[in-house]
Amino acid sequence: MANTQGIGNTAKQAALAAIVNAVTLKAALYLVSATISAATGAYTATGEVTGTNYTAGGVSVTNANTAGLTSATTFWTPSASIVFTTVTLSTAFDAVMLYDTGASNRNLGVFTFGSQTITAGTLTLTMPTNDATTGLIRMT
C-alpha cells in the first residue's frame, strides 16, 4: 500500500473547531441593498435592517454543537433555529451574517436567501442537518 499525502483530518477538524467551538455567536440581517460578503471582516451596522422589535446586532445564536468529523469532512451547524420574534421589517432583506462577539465580531459567514419582508411576524431560519453532507459550514 502506497503512502498518501494529505492534511490530517483531525487537523482540519481542529481548524474549524478554533472558530466555532464554544464561541458566542449572533445573527444580524442585511438589506437587499447592502454589500456584505465573505470579504466583510466583522459585523457592521451599515446595511443592517431596522424595524419594530429588531435590535441592532441581531439575535443570539444557539451554539451547542462542536466541529464534527466524518471521513475527511469536518462540519458545524448552529444547534437551533435562529428566530426573530414579532418584528416588522418593511425594507426587503436577503442575508444573515453569523458573527463571533468574542472575537471582535468576526464574520463567521454570510448566508443569503430569497428577498423577504416581515410584518408583525416571526422570521425563523432553520438550519440544515449537522453532518458532513449538509452541515452549514464544511471543510474538506
Place this chain on the structure above:
Amino acid sequence: MLKLDAAPPPNSFVDPETGKRMIPVDLGDGQIVVMDEAQLYKRWGVDEDDRAQTHWIEYWLEAPCGEPDYSKRVHRSVHVFVKKALEFSAEQGALNG
C-alpha cells in the same frame, strides 16, 4: 407556489376566553396589536431556490365587498429552511513546490 394549508404564525395564539386565534398585526403605524384571524384574509405558500426553501404566511385586511385589500398587508411570517452550506477546502503544497 401556493400551499394547500399552512401552520398558523408562530407568534399567534388562541384566546383562552373566546377560543379565537389571534394574529399579531401592524396596521401601518408601527404598533403591533392583535386581531381575530376570522377578520383577516389569509395567503400562504412556499418558495424554493438552490439556497433555501421558504414558507410564508400573510394576513391582509379584508375589504367590505369580501375581496382582500392588497394595499394593507398587516402580517407576514416567514420560515426559511437553509439548504446551501459554506464550504472551503484545505490545500496542501508539494515539498518541492
